[in-house]
Amino acid sequence: MFKKLPIMLFTLTMILVLAACGSGNSGSTTTGSTTTGTDASGEAAATSTDSGSILAVGSTALQPLVDQVAQKFMADSKYANISVQVQGGGSGTGLTQVSEGQATIGNSDVFAAEKLDADKAAELVDHQVAVVAMAAVANKDANVKGLTKQQLVDIFTGKVTNWKDVGGADQKIVIINRPSSSGTRATFEKYALGQKTEDPAGSIQQDSSGTVKKLIAETPGAIGYLALSYLDDSVAELSYDGVEPTVENVEAGKYPVWAYEHMYTKGEPDASTKAFLDYMLSDDVQKSDVTQLGYIPISGMQVQRDAEGKVTQK
Amino acid sequence: MEHSKVTPREAQRRRLPLEKHRIEDWIGRIYTSVCVVFLIATIVSIVYFVTSKGVATFAVNGVGIMDFLFGTRWAPDASPPAFGAMPAIAGSFLVTLLAALIASPLSIAAALFMTEIVPTFGKRILQPAIELLSGIPSVVYGFIGLTLIVPFLRDHVGGQGIGVGAGALVLSIMILPTITSVAADALANLQRGQREASYALGATRWQTIYRVVLPTVLPALLTGIVLGMARAFGEALAVQMVIGNAPFIPTSLLESASTLTSIITLGMGNTAMNSIQNNALWSMALVLMLMTFVFIMIIRLLERRNRI
Numbered sequence: 001m002f003k004k005l006p007i008m009l010f011t012l013t014m015i016l017v018l019a020a021c022g023s024g025n026s027g028s029t030t031t032g033s034t035t036t037g038t039d040a041s042g043e044a045a046a047t048s049t050d051s052g053s054i055l056a057v058g059s060t061a062l063q064p065l066v067d068q069v070a071q072k073f074m075a076d077s078k079y080a081n082i083s084v085q086v087q088g089g090g091s092g093t094g095l096t097q098v099s100e101g102q103a104t105i106g107n108s109d110v111f112a113a114e115k116l117d118a119d120k121a122a123e124l125v126d127h128q129v130a131v132v133a134m135a136a137v138a139n140k141d142a143n144v145k146g147l148t149k150q151q152l153v154d155i156f157t158g159k160v161t162n163w164k165d166v167g168g169a170d171q172k173i174v175i176i177n178r179p180s181s182s183g184t185r186a187t188f189e190k191y192a193l194g195q196k197t198e199d200p201a202g203s204i205q206q207d208s209s210g211t212v213k214k215l216i217a218e219t220p221g222a223i224g225y226l227a228l229s230y231l232d233d234s235v236a237e238l239s240y241d242g243v244e245p246t247v248e249n250v251e252a253g254k255y256p257v258w259a260y261e262h263m264y265t266k267g268e269p270d271a272s273t274k275a276f277l278d279y280m281l282s283d284d285v286q287k288s289d290v291t292q293l294g295y296i297p298i299s300g301m302q303v304q305r306d307a308e309g310k311v312t313q314k
Numbered sequence: 315m316e317h318s319k320v321t322p323r324e325a326q327r328r329r330l331p332l333e334k335h336r337i338e339d340w341i342g343r344i345y346t347s348v349c350v351v352f353l354i355a356t357i358v359s360i361v362y363f364v365t366s367k368g369v370a371t372f373a374v375n376g377v378g379i380m381d382f383l384f385g386t387r388w389a390p391d392a393s394p395p396a397f398g399a400m401p402a403i404a405g406s407f408l409v410t411l412l413a414a415l416i417a418s419p420l421s422i423a424a425a426l427f428m429t430e431i432v433p434t435f436g437k438r439i440l441q442p443a444i445e446l447l448s449g450i451p452s453v454v455y456g457f458i459g460l461t462l463i464v465p466f467l468r469d470h471v472g473g474q475g476i477g478v479g480a481g482a483l484v485l486s487i488m489i490l491p492t493i494t495s496v497a498a499d500a501l502a503n504l505q506r507g508q509r510e511a512s513y514a515l516g517a518t519r520w521q522t523i524y525r526v527v528l529p530t531v532l533p534a535l536l537t538g539i540v541l542g543m544a545r546a547f548g549e550a551l552a553v554q555m556v557i558g559n560a561p562f563i564p565t566s567l568l569e570s571a572s573t574l575t576s577i578i579t580l581g582m583g584n585t586a587m588n589s590i591q592n593n594a595l596w597s598m599a600l601v602l603m604l605m606t607f608v609f610i611m612i613i614r615l616l617e618r619r620n621r622i
Contacts, residue, residue: 060583090583092592100587115586174474179559179577180391181584181591198389204476204570205559207580211460218465219474 052272054084058094058107059183061209061227062261063087065130065293066107066280072289073279082272091115091183098264099124104273106264109183111307124264129280130295132227133258134188135245136238137213139222144168146239153193155223158200163221175203176215176224182207187259188225190309192240225257229294247296253303253311260305261295361603368600371397371593382597388561388572390581390591397594399574401561403601405478406573408564409553410546412482417489418539424490425497430523441498448491456555459484464556473568474558481557481573485549489542496538500531537616544609548602550575574598 056066063086070084089097091108092115098106099120106112109132112121136152138144142163147155154160155173164170177199178185189196199205206212209230216222217234228245231237237245240257249255269277279285286297305311371377377397385398424444428436463483468475504527512522528535550573558570559580578595585592 088583090585092585092587092589093583096587115589117589179580179584180389181581183584196392198392199560199562201560201562202474202570203558203560204474205572205580206555211555214460215476219468219476 052082052270054082054104054273054276055087055102056084056094056105056107056263057087057089057097057103058105059091059109059261060088061109061132061184062107062130062263065261065289065295066263068289068293069280069285070276072285073276076279079272079275079279082275084276092181095124095264098266101266104265104269105277108262108264109259110186111260111262112264113307114186123266125266125268127263127265127269127277127280128260128298129263129277130261130286130290130298131250131258131301132187132229132261132295133245133247133250133255134184134192134225134227135231135257136188136192136240137216137224137226137231137235138168138238139216139218139220140234140236141220142168142171142173142223142236144236144238146242148241149192149194152240153195153197156189156193156197158203171221174219174222175200176212176219176222177203177205178212178225179205179207183259184209184225184227188257191259192225192257227294228296247300250296251300251302253301253313256311258296260298364596364599364603367593367596369597370588371590371597375590375593377590377594377597382594383601386563388577390585390594395590397590397597399594399598399601401563402572402574402577402598404563405557405571406547406575406602406605408478408571409481409485409557409573410543412478412567413485413489413546414539414543416482416486417493417542420486421490421493421538421542422497422535424494425501426523426527428494428498429501430519430527436498437502441495444491444494446491447487448495452488452549452552453555455484455488456552459552459556467568471568473566474570475568476556476558476570477566477568478557478564478571479567481553481571482567484552484556485546488549488552489546492542492545493535493538496541497531497535500534500538501527504531533616533619537613540609540612540616544606544613547605547609548575550579554579574602578602 056070067086070086073079073084074082087103091110094103094106094108095112095115096106097103099112099116106124108115112124112126115121116124136147144163144167147166151160151166155166156175156177158175160166161173162170163173178188180199204215206215209226212224213226213230213232213235216224216226226235226237228247228250231245239245240255243249243255245255245257250258263277263280265273265277268274281298283299286299290297302314303311304314371382372379382397382399383403384400385396386400387396387398388401389396424440428440459480463480464475466475467473467477467480471479508526508530509522512526517525553573554576557573557576559572559576560570561572561577562569564571578598581591581595585595
């Protein structure tokens with residue numbers, strides 16, 4: 001132990017010196033080296049229009065769709081020379097990597113401006129490929145059919161703690177929330193609650209929709225929110241201000257709790273990336289893969305919404 | 315003359331195999347040196363990266379170190395955001411200590427049973443079985459916790475099922491094999507003479523275990539417990555699935571709480587690199603890393619005591 005002490009001390013000082021020297025520019029050096037790597041491959045892709053490799057990183061909510069479409073895309077002989085790789089990691093990761101040039105496409109559940117600095121977000125080009133709608137969901141024993149916006153706000157801010165205060169059974173409310181940085185939670189707070197909420201003590205946070213559904217189905221008095229594709233008989237979906245959470249109501253603009261799924265590129269996409277994004281928006285994909293996986297096709301939407309949340313008729 | 319004629323040839327003949335040995339020696343030395351340099355570079359760069367990212371919260375984003383370490387409000391997306399990591403730090407320590415409290419007596423008893431009471435059966439069947447436990451991936455433990463322990467607690471103890479208690483139970487099962495194997499090895503390596511001397515003095519088996527065996531191997535037992543605690547402290551997935559992740563210091567064992575690891579895993583993918591939210595997670599990673607160093611130091615100190 002004592003013999004090794006000088007060596008241990010030396011290593012420790014070296015680490016500290018290193019850390020002290022470069023804490024300012026550490027991020028830029030690491031990203032700098034990786035960017036050059038991808039830049040080179042990006043140029044190679046740009047020189048020949050019908051070959052290249054695309055890396056799509058980000059949102060786990062969008063990943064199954066991009067994955068499935070990428071398989072179909074690569075199987076198509078027209079695009080035989082383009083390879084698409086899809087990775088998860090979360091919306092924040094996707095936006096960071098596309099902004100720094102490590103990924104060709106950044107998948108995100110939220111508008112880039114909500115995660116990145118304004119100047120970095122401005123460099124990204126938004127491609128909206130699908131819509132995901134969410135419903136407030138309760139345990140069946142709560143015996144509630146629907147809630148108003150105000151009731152939801154009261155529940156998620158911890159003001160109302162018993163189901164009987166919102167017309168249900170006499171049962172304590174258990175909130176099954178998402179982590180505060182989650183895109184699903186951001187959507188629910190923005191369009192269903194209209195405000196950011198802080199977690200009341202004792203609330204549960206889970207990241208995966210499958211776990212959330214399982215917990216709501218099992219825990220008496222539980223409330224949470226799920227994408228429409230996850231709804232089934234094990235849980236009770238709640239109407240919002242009297243409007244049922246259905247695809248038709250979302251498309252007609254009656255049900256407001258939905259968000260776009262975004263695929264961001266840095267600047268305008270190159271030829272092969274554009275081919276993939278166009279393929280994503282083609283009727284072929286929108287009418288089969290998108291609906292089949294529980295998303296709502298962008299073409300069916302009768303309304304559109306901008307980053308500030310302003311809704312306009314198409 | 316003859317002597318000088320033979321010597322160079324003789325020397326050359328001797329040098330040939332010697333040269334081969336030397337080359338092998340050098341290849342081996344260079345190969346191991348390169349590996350060690352690579353290893354050191356990896357360790358240094360990881361420590362450097364985590365430190366630089368973790369310090370950025372305080373240096374670049376201007377969050378006070380005291381506010382971070384002792385603040386009790388964790389609301390990274392509120393306006394203004396609050397970055398108090400105390401709930402997570404407290405949660406980590408709480409589940410770790412609870413897990414060690416549950417697992418240590420069980421593991422030490424199991425180790426005693428395997429080595430002192432039924433050594434043959436223990437060594438042939440029990441020890442491999444317990445070592446098998448340590449090979450089970452943590453996501454499986456988490457899933458078992460979510461499907462068995464959480465509903466059990468909800469139905470028979472009360473509350474939501476999810477919470478500190480469930481987290482500590484899952485962790486205690488996870489660290490059981492770690493503590494048991496270290497304890498069993500230490501007990502097996504104990505010199506026979508001590509036990510036999512004790513028996514010769516007329517001590518019963520229990521007296522021998524209690525008065526002779528346990529005090530002698532105590533440092534090794536503590537090493538095992540600290541190793542288990544280090545594993546529990548750093549475990550992310552299994553805990554995250556059952557603890558509930560609410561950023562509050564829990565007031566009861568059935569309440570939802572969070573740990574450093576669970577907040578990091580939940581937030582890392584959803585926050586953008588270099589944002590204050592992301593840097594705060596790196597600061598938590600830095601706290602975790604420093605704590606791991608502390609655990610390793612404790613183990614080293616215990617091992618030193620063990621040698622004497």
